[in-house]
Amino acid sequence: MLKEWRHRRAVQRVKSGDGRQLKRFRWWQMLTRALFHLRLTDDAGRQMVYAVDVRHQNQSEGYVKAHLYLDGRHHAESKVPAVFPVQGGTVDVRTSAFGLKRCHYVTAEGAEHQLVPDPASAEGRRAHLDRAHPALSRWIGSSRRSCSSSAWFS
Structure with missing residues (x-):
């Protein structure tokens, strides 16, 4: 019941967008911006591309905003x-x-799918490394976990 209430409140917070165009991801934004994509097909067979843009450094108001783009235009x-x-x-x-x-697409039936990170983003580069060199990716992941739990950072 609490989960449903939180879900309804989050849906009520959504404001409509102003139609501005989605700006492309730049290399210097890797630590301050996340960009994910979702491709869906409607009932008429038309393909739609949604993009979720989150800028972490814009916390001047004290909170983070997520922006949803539909076919390259600001939607919400x-x-x-x-x-x-x-x-x-x-x-x-x-x-x-x-x-x-978390950045997931949840269907009406309850199935969850992760959105695809933009290839230029930090998440996209890590996903590419994982596909191209899985052993290296696992080694980096395990070394980060062991460093974070070591006594060096205590």
């Missing part, structure tokens, strides 16, 4: 945690102190 925005209604379900966005915690 909301404070995080955000739940954006889209074709056939919702896009669920949550942040943590270190970046995005």
